[in-house]
Amino acid sequence: MSKAYNFDWQIEVSPRLLKGDYFDRWDEENATLEQNCLFRVDTYGFFIYWQSEGRDGQVIELSQVSDIRPGKAPTDPKIGADLMANALIYGRGNIDERTVTICSGIDFVQISHTNITGADPPTAKAWIEGLRKITHNHKANNICPTTILRKHWMKISFMLNVNQKIPVRSISKTFASGKTEKRIFEILKELGLPSGKNDEINPNDFTFEKFCDLYHKICPRTDIAVLFDELSGGKDYITTKQFVEWLNETQRDPRLNEILFPFYDTNSALRIIDRYELRANYRDRGHLSCDGLTRYLMSDENAPVFLDRLEVYHDMEQPLCHYLINSSHNTYLQGRQFGGRSSVEMYRQVLLAGCRCIELDCWDGKNDSEPIITHGKAMCSDINFKEVIFAIRDTAFVTSDYPVILSFENHCSRLQQYKLAHYCEEILGDLLLTKPLDTHPLEPGVPLPSPNLLKKKILIKNKRLKPEVEKHQLDLFLEGCDSEINNDNDLDSAANVEGEDGPTAYVDNLKLRDDDDDEAHPELNVDINDDGSRRTILGQIMKLKPSANLSREEEEAFYNGYQHKGATTNIHPLLSSRVNYTQPIKFPGFSKAEERNIHYHMSSFSENVALQHLRQNPIEFVNYNKRQLSRVYPKGGRVDSSNYMPQIFWNAGCQMVSLNFQTPDLPMQLNLGKFEYNGNCG
Template identity: 25%
Template sequence: MNKINNYGVNLLVYGVLLDVKLHKMKRTQIILLLSPNEVRMIQMFDSQGTFSTYFDLTQISDIQQKEESQLKIINTKGDYIKLYFESSFQLITLKEGLDYLIKEANRIQKQLDSYNQIWSSALKLITKADIDMNNKLNFKEFQFLIGELQIEIPERKLIQVFEKNQKNNQLDETTLYKLLMDITRRHELKELYQKYSSKQEGMFEDPLQAMLMTDKDLQQFYKIEQGQIDYQAKRKLYNFYDFQNIIFSEENQIFQQKPIDQSQPITKYLINSSHNTYLERNQLTGESSCFAYQDAFKMGFKCVELDCWDGDDGEPKVTHGHTLVNDIKLKDVIITVREFAFYKDNNPAILSLEMHCCLKQQKRIAEILQSILGEMLFVIKDYKQEKFSTLQQLQRKVLVKYKADDHFLQEKLQTHSSTLFYTQSHDDMLIKFEDNDNQNIQSNIKQFSQTLDEQHHKKICRELLDITSLYAVQLKLDKKPELVWIVSSVSEDKIQDIIKKNHGKFQEYVDNYFVRIYPLGLRFDSSNYDPFPSWTAGAQMVALNIQTKDLFMLQNYGMFLNSSYVLKSNQDMKMNIYVRIISATNLVWEDDKRRQEEIVDPYIKIRIAGNHDDVNKSDKWRTEVVQDNGYHPIFNYQCVIQLRHAQQDVIYIQAYSYSILGDSLLGQYCLSPLNLRTGYRIVPLLNSQFKPLSNSYVLMHIKIEY
């Protein structure tokens, strides 16, 4: 660690006074101090000692820097802390120290989780509960700890437990450890552990403590129950809590990563696509930011949208025109593309340019793209190529989507066809139907499109056309395009009519040419639409508003969890999935205040989204409600999921708390059936913003018949 890192760490070890704005609170001066009792926690308190809270270093999801004076630290719940600095040197020093402490905290967390997951979580809760910082808990602090664990224990019984175990009206760490181990034992694993434990050792009051699992026992368990013949045990003997930690470890998740075929043209894939990517909130008053592009790429989105407008200083900007949305420099967006486009994988990124700039600033955009992206920028070498380049050939390449120009493409194709494509300035207006009843409408559309075409030629930019690899054109299903490097954009309300009237032709068309679907312009709240009808029909880019984390976005998350490009398949895959929802762990309210005031009444439901045949035939599967137990509810619910088009489906699991006033979401997860692992597996729940919930799981048993 260099000198600046040492100094930065020391600042946090001994305490540093900064201007700080906590999530939903006013800016004030606060002391930041590395907790002396728990090195994975930063303690924050004001100089008068009237306010104190903690920030968990292992729960930091992102650190964003604004210029040279501000850091924004965001946790997995979406809460943030803004730190304000007097100089860039102070910012850099503290940031490097913070980066080092975060790495150390995550290293320690991983070690503790592998050794004892229960105690790892409890240590941080004890630190939060230990208000007087003496490494012991009085009754009020113990009551706070139990509340954080979401365990419903009547106060009278809690007092009895405390009185039985206290020394000098306090519980020390050893006593707390024993109490928490008793409380957190996963009894539902008892029979499974006993079934595979072959070694008996000593005499204990608790039979489980007398049984041990050998490395051979554990490997046998994985072979028979988990379907993993290559599992290698890491040590010779395992007790019950070791086995429990293995079951609830990250390596035992329900999701299994699978390799994808990269040999096909990219028109053969569904592509993780976003709409109005620059927005952090709605499209009328929301804030736009380069951080929104960062988030999109980190989530695995590969097609991002840039609404380009003229900047007052001659520098093009990205914004939502004619609204209250703020501007960001296009140059800054392209730098973000260069730095983050391949954050999750190396699959190609697509920049969808919605152009509103004058010719001069369009030329500036071409300069920016070439100078910043350099070799990343994919440029067409053979315009007469009959099939699009393959996914393998386009690894770590950036493709630009821009409006087509007939004269330019005629030149490249060496053809004299009078009209290859209509200019696509208004996508909704330019869809060609094969319905005779629409002749009058089509005539009006053609007249309108010709007017647009005249305006279009005055504003077209040769420099941008030269580096474009996806030319936006009108969708025509009755004529085979003369160019493979094209894309047609269609709004969500039009696509269903097109598919209904031209289903066969549409599926044949999208086998070789791109179609992009985008939300209806009337969705001012940036809500989303069902992506599955378009995916099922074969449309490659189904763009959603990623700033809105709704059910359709959850389904999108599951569809592209394995890869940002999903190979389309015409072969139906049939699956019978036998599911047992056994139990859950740490189901809590997202809101910290509500967590202290109210215990959850959880239940789990499981659903199918995708091909309408599978969805229509599916039942509504859900467990019974377990009263007053969010920490460790037992469900033991069974169901059978029958799928006929598994390659077109996703399974999503949601945890709710029941209420007569309306149920509340506690956690969720989604994945493709093709990525399911069999055996006893954990589902790692996500919060409402799709961030991982700490130690929040559903334990399930999965069996699959093909």
């Protein structure tokens, strides 16, 4: 297209961050302390970089920074004493108030924490505010190749050695992929730069132009050279006329509207030549060299993505079910589904990445203490529910203002369910949507509210009691008649839940799983001991052989031997009353769902079941998703936390296609790329 797009990707960096401040950098894991480091940020907002006396320069790439947090004092007494000793010289205020923690990493699991302690609390506050402003700049992930080259050059220029020089070894390491060091040293020599393995280069001599020359010699664009020869007919330039013809015939999308996106003409071609051709004599004659063509093709004008779609460009006033929602499966897990480690940090990381639907598998804590989050009886570690809610409060709306859905997989007793509801209300406060909007009552035929109406709101997805049952039990609860409702042995509890047909059997106080129950998690076949206690097949085996020693085949065999246990149908009325636009029900079938026309009802499907619906009833499935929400989750056999391709279900309009964020495989990469569009709003 001939209409140029001005890609304004930069966020202004605070003058204070550009100038820099002195901090003490410390790391408890490695028991290291680096004092009096001058920390700065470059003008593009690419790097946090620093150097201290007697040490090499270091950088943190801001595109890898997920969070900037007020820090805490170190628990290591030696580091704490050294920090306080330095504070006696120039510091004011306690360590907590003077410390900033920078969280960074290339995935959601391996997160590094860089702790820096400044001179006083105002310094720490200025850096927290300044860094938060320039973090999560997703546009900077889509800069053109030329700007990426500048970024690489800047990184090399910041990582100076103790002599304030650039080691040749650093340059060879940058271009190490597929190239021998010998060839790199030869090219450096051709460019008139020091080329010995242990040599150093003056930063003033290693200009960006020299770096680009080095890059093009090491990684020549032979494809562009071939194209240029075809266009020029063997000459060392192409004319304006040749350039216009090529732009219109090859570069312009013929589907574009000719009025909004007119054809290239001489003036538009000359504008490009003036901008990218460095030779003055060529510019004056309207000629373009091979170098000029290369610069043009590596600019923002030829971006591989639609740059204008990196802003919020969708109409956000449609019902919630008309949007794809960035969704996480088993959010708490850092690794495998079996014997994996759970972490509160995972909730922070996925929310900071723009995820808008997270999963909380809630179970009773030991000795009826605090509710926990864990993966059923799959030998995974557990985390405290309350800590997770604090993490959600702090990170839910850092990168996006659009609503967050808490997908509860509730296995708790009623007493612990009360704690779930209480902690959500107490910690989340006004962020929690506790009742439906006046404009969108919970009535058949009423569409879901739009994302704009639900901005900065958190919705709970949990089974809900039937309205009359909920009202009666809530009245009893508010009157203080807890004993009448806190009865976990209610045989007809399923009959009290919306969308449930009631249990077909009741055995040993275990709820049975429906075929299409809201996302059910695996629990092993349960036997009952003579004393009434439960034992599991896997539990007996694990006493003999710990999970760390299980082979992959054994893991899968155990996992496939699970008998799934769905979420409890014995719901506390307070928790039930806090559910509104995301009410999960047993899938009634497409015809019944259409007949009911209840937009706030939703169902969850494993990938296998969803694929079966897609094959057998594609039109009905699409129509269902036009009206109400659906959630797809990985099949139980994905013990390794691998992912399925989400595009299959996005094509059918499934909104919440949940993936294992801890696994950076191709489906997860596709998910991250998909949601970078529309302003990374989730």
